[in-house]
Amino acid sequence: MITFLDFEKPIAELEGKIRDLRKLSGGDGSMDLSDEVDRLQSKRDRLLGEAYAGLSPWQKTQVARHPERPHFSDIVAHLFTDFTPLAGDRSFGEDQALMGGLARFNGRSVLVMGNEKGTDTPSRIKHNFGMSRPEGYRKAVRLMDLADRFGLPVLTFVDTPGAYPGIGAEERGQSEAIAKSTERCLRLGVPVVATIVGEGGSGGAVALAAGNRVLMFEHAIYSVISPEGCASILWRTSDKAKDAATALKITAQDLVKLGVADGIIPEPLGGAHREPKRALDALGEAVQDALSEMDGIPADRLRQLRRDRFLAIGRL
Known part of the structure; x- marks a missing residue:
């Protein structure tokens, strides 16, 4: 139900x-x-x-956060074969909020990773509600290094409220880990396709989404801060979250106009949570099209195109 x-x-x-x-x-x-x-x-x-x-921006926020939207584990099960998960940052430990590994996508070897929120209370606690600690972003860097070494395209699927803001995370260098992951995305010599499938929250999302192509599900959101966080700062109350959602321009439609996102993946009537298989089929087609556009482009050119893409954001 x-x-x-x-x-x-x-x-x-x-x-x-x-x-x-x-x-x-x-x-x-x-x-x-x-x-x-x-x-x-x-x-x-x-x-x-x-x-x-x-839908208003606030209503889209509610849809993007719907607990029954497809999760990273669903995406991997539906679109990929031979998935081999890789764990640990080789420095501190394993972060279950960010999962990744080697897989085949339409017969092609790729590196796939993304945020996992969990589907029930025990799994949400295990995956920390999709909020990564520094070791998660350091694991992401390690996996991207592998992809670059072996010439594998990198596919990321973002669905996080943001990076975990706990004291332990800050003590272990959360900001530095996010910056390193973002930098590594930008320096990769392989195609990078990032998709915002639910919430794309703050730097915790950018760390996985600095790609050659940034796609968004129709009802996904992507923002520098959550509407509640923005409202708390500007109006000193989270009751203004609806106004903040509108002001932030967090919807896929707004972000394509602004050049932050490159394409919108249509969702079934009533959102991806109502017909997840149809939504994931559309996701697979969109990612395949984005990858095909970059076939044969040399590493230096991919880096330059990625750099140019991000420098162009905000130019009206």
Whole structure:
């Protein structure tokens, strides 16, 4: 059963009625309610289309954070084969919030990594809700070094509220680790395709998203700070998060206009969490197209194109 968001209450009520009617007609067969079920389903689809056609930035934030959106583990299982996870930063330890390894994508060897939030309470605690510590970013650098050494394209999938802000993380050099990961992305001599699949929060997201191509799911968000964090700084209250979401221009549509993102991956009606397989199929096609565009480009040219891309951001 899908978890409904606040703005989906009318749709949730219709879904409840549809389930009740199906139960009534699915008993001994004495009641045929198929026409009524079809009518309600049509009404639900219409309301769903209307709701998602006009989502505000704050509503998109809610969709991007939906707990049932596809996670990194789902992406790997659906789009990749022969995935071999690699762990540890060879300095301090293993960070479960950032996962990665070698895999095959459409038969091609690649390095894949991304944030994992977890799907239930135990796994969310294990993966620290997708918020990496310094060892996670140092692991990312280690994996990118491997990719560069063996000429493997790097595919990253970003879904994090941001880097973990705990005391231990700061003591172990969180800022330096993020900066090193961002720098390594920019210096790679192989194609780098980054996709924001849910939340792209602050430097913790940029550390994996400084690619030749930056793609975003239709209802994903990407921002320098969370709406709540921005509101707390500017208005001294998180109650202004809706206003902050609008002011920050965090939606995929806004960011393509600004040149921060290169393309939008369409989601099924009602968001990727409603039909994750269809969403992941679209993701795979978009990543393949981005990779194909860079086939045969020499390493020095890839670095220069990546540099030019980021220097051009903000030029209107």
